[in-house]
Amino acid sequence: MQRRPFHGWLQDEFPGWSATAVHFIGHSLVLALAFGAMLVWLALGVAYRFPAEWLLLTNLACTMVIFLMLLLVQHSQSREMRAVQIKLDALITSSEAGNHWVAAEQLDVETIEEMRLRHHAPVGSP
Numbered sequence: 001m002q003r004r005p006f007h008g009w010l011q012d013e014f015p016g017w018s019a020t021a022v023h024f025i026g027h028s029l030v031l032a033l034a035f036g037a038m039l040v041w042l043a044l045g046v047a048y049r050f051p052a053e054w055l056l057l058t059n060l061a062c063t064m065v066i067f068l069m070l071l072l073v074q075h076s077q078s079r080e081m082r083a084v085q086i087k088l089d090a091l092i093t094s095s096e097a098g099n100h101w102v103a104a105e106q107l108d109v110e111t112i113e114e115m116r117l118r119h120h121a122p123v124g125s126p
Helices: 006-012 014-025 028-047 052-093 109-119
Strands: none
Touching: 006 014, 014 052, 028 052
């Protein structure tokens, strides 16, 4: 059995797994579970008088969970934004807007601002 390189797994398997994880994280049940876990943590902390190790472990766990959720959401938003850009480009090319607007997001900031000012110029101005 030939092992697939990690990069191959990232390209093939990770997008589907990531979309499932982001969908799960966004569910209202997860919010309820997180709130319940917070109440259990608070009750146990009060019962054990919040030892230093307890607070350090909690801080580490929360930081890691937040960091992983941030990366998952960023990956999902990046993929969705690329899809929106492709859809907008398709709408632009099929309309009378002019193809110079296609892939405008890849231009530098000054050029984008010039295009915006030209597009929003008052009627009758050059």
